[in-house]
Amino acid sequence: MLKFYACLIWTLSLGLDVLSQGDMVVPTPSRVVQSKGVHVLPDMLQINDENLPEYSKDVLKQWVTKELKKNLLFNAAGNDITFQRLQNVPADSYTIDILNGIKISYSSDASCFYALQTLFQLVDREAGTVANCFVSDQPKFAWRGMHLDVSRHFYTVDEIKRYLDLMAHYKFNTFHWHLTDDQGWRIEIRKYPKLTQIGSVRAQSLVGHASNNPEVFDGVKEEGYYSQNDIREIVAYANKRYINVVPEIEMPGHASAAIAAYPELNCLDTTVKVVEKWGVFEDVFCTKPQTMQFLKDVLEEVCQLFPSEYIHIGGDEVPKAHWEKCGNCQKTMADHRLKNTHELQSYFIREMDVFLTSRGKKLIGWDEILEGGLSENATVMSWRGTSGGIEAAKKEHFVVMSPTSHCYFDHYQGESAKEPLAIGGYLPLEKVFHFNPIPDALEPYQANYILGAQANLWTEYIANVKHLDYMIFPRLLALSEVVWSTNKCDYEQFIVKLENKQLPFLDEKGVNYSTTHRRTKTEVVEKNGQIKIVAKASNPNWTVEISSKGKPSMAGTGSSFYDLKPTNFPMKELYRVETKDGETVVGVDTVVINNQPFLGKKWTISPEPSEHYSGKGAVSLTDGIIGSRPWNGKEWLGFQTDTITFTYDYGQDGRHNTIELNLLEASSSWIYLPKKIRCTYYKANGKKRGSVEIQAYAERIGFVQKKAKYAKVEIQVIMDDKIPAGQPGEGQKPWFFISEIITLP
Ligand code: TNX
Secondary structure, eight states: HHHHHHHHHHHHHHHHHHTOOGGGGOOOOOOEEEEEEEEEEESEEEEOOOTTOHHHHHHHHHHIIIIOOOOEEETTTTSSSEEEEEESSSSSSSEEEEEEEEEEEEEEEHHHHHHHHHHHHHHEEETTTTEEEEEEEOOOEEEEEEEEEEEESSOOOHHHHHHHHHHHHOOOOEEEOEETTTEOBBBBBTTTHHHHHHEEEEOOOOSTTOSSSSOOEEOOEOOOOOOHHHHHHHHHHHHTOOOOEEEEEEEESSSSHHHHHHHGGSSOOOOOOOSSSOOOOOOOOOOOHHHHHHHHHHHHHHHHHOOOSSEEEOOOOOOHHHHOHHHHHHHHHHHHHHHSHHHHHHHHHHHHHHHHHHHTEEEEEEEGGGTOOOTTTOOOEEEEHHHHHHHHHTTOOOEEEEEHHBBBTTSSSSSSSOOOOOOOOOOOOOOOTTOOSTTTTTOHHHHHHHHEEEEEOOOOTOOOOHHHHHTTTTTHHHHHHHHHOOOOHHHHHHHHHHHIIHHHHHHTTTTTOGGGGOOOOOEEEEEOOOTEEEOOOESSTTTEEETTTTEEEEEEEEEEEEEEEOOOOOEEEEEEEEEETTTTEEEEEEEEEEEEETTOOOOEESHHHHHGGGGEEEEGGGGOOOSSOOOGGGGGGEEEEEEEEEEEEEEEEOOEEEEEEEEEOOOOGGGOOOOOEEEEOTTSSOOOEEEEEOOSSSSSSEOOSSSEEEEEEEEEEEEEEOOOTTSSSTTTTOOOEEEEEEOOO
16 A cells, blocks of 8 residues: 555656656666666576676576576577676766667676666566666765674674675675674684683673663673684675675774783783673773784784775774873873873874784774874774764865764664664664765865765664664665765655665565654644644555544644643643554554643753754753653754753743753763753842752752742753763763753742
């Protein structure tokens, strides 16, 4: 049914009467020119393999026999499919010309493979035909990446191969393999066998969210590693599919598993176990010569195993507490005239850069490698937003964009209450689709330093392939549009492609993709001071009805709304949103409104919240929605400043006895309660009437001001300067998150 409606939207919006397969290809080709008629594929395809690269020949044979269920014959005179290799055309470009036969022209072995992936999507397998058309295509970015963390949870060789197959179909060419971290060392290093003997086994894992208190563990061992033969097998498998495998060996932080295996790598004389929970830990590699040599020995083996020019050395989240106390590190600092531990970190990365460069490789690291000075040949992977990437590109270093805001596939893709447990955040399909890896802040020549983008898949909360699929798909398809397409379609068309062609394809492949994008979108919005619940179905022909206490109040085709009125006292009320296709209920949603006298009133906020966490502006604080936990970006206002002031001006004598703030504490996401909160009351003549100052000890915090009248109230939030040592984001400015201000009479 969904498929039918999706066709209908497409047809209506474009005024076309025929839907063509050429319009269904993901990622969208640079150009598709549709002509009349179809080409019928014979039962025995005659294929001219004169200019057909070996691997593409295998791929084509597999596809024709297994998927198309026809036969084929390779011969020099065959003209059902012919191939031509072109010179002096853009790198990795190809064309497909379909008229009385299929002619593929390409510039590289890889682009012949890409042409076939497009052809497979163009063919109507049921009918055994392909519509006459001309396609020309080339990639937008050279780095089209997907990442996988196999440390927090281990994935087998076969599971990785399946992932690579799906990546290749959508024209990704880089697999960033996160092989080591605090919770497991997963690559065999011949010189140091204990790395895998000890470092690849974790006794148990944390259950639930890292912010839960008390912590609960599952008592189940998590283990696994890749032998050097496994690694070679995966690298060869990926390379065959034109995917470069970039290994990541984390240093100097996220090193607990290695230190558990070889305690002498540590600064302090303490023993460490392979970590069983999620976060940032203080046991980092020491900068003494023995540890540096160990890391170079590890990289030596890594360089031999991976043909990749790029080797990722991590570099993120390095607590400096041990370095500050360690005699060896103090000596390294004195010997090399380093002013502080940031410079020590830079020294560390520089040593690795020199080593990798001497082996003909290029170093890439997370954006923390900018701190204390960027090493000469380093490429930066920008994850804490795009600012690190902008800074590096301005310094004429290469950059891969992977900001948490658009590329963290471990974040929620829908409302957290309706999704499997995730680390936090909010990254819906549409947001991935609209990502632009080239920030406006760059001049065109600087933009050339942006190699491309990649999505990261951290697996703290993802323990099996079914869940992995759910987090990756269909967001990977949206990212393929971002990194490949020079002529991205619009989001509505993208959804039609998904529903008509791509999700059925993923079904065939047994992929457990998410269907969150099909949910009715229920939002609480403000218009002219009026707060409304607005519900919009993903299909314009479905009916939507919003009801409260069993009483239906509105039904609409495609969408519906419900106007809310402020109550004189605080009140919680549940609204039910029901979506129907004819008589069949296709979705039920609920919205809880925390009503109050100030519903929809606007507090003045200074400074403005961060552009990434600006919710719906000031009205977010009085829209009746208390932010859910783990937090979901769109329900919160987020600030990364020293003080934040909220003011409400009654204009005349007003009064509320209690003002309650709903705040967030989520240290794993760098979000903290304030150091203190000061509330000041003013009279109508502008004079101060009084003030109270409190410590913020909880996420729900209130002020009581009995009897006194006042005309204006000002709430000032004061933050600590730095995230404490040993916490994720150590030394950074903490974030302040607020979801609601409730005033009680
Ligand atoms: C930050 S991104 C990390 C990882 C976590 C991830 C969770 C980065 C360079 N470091 O260690 O797994 O957040 O989203």
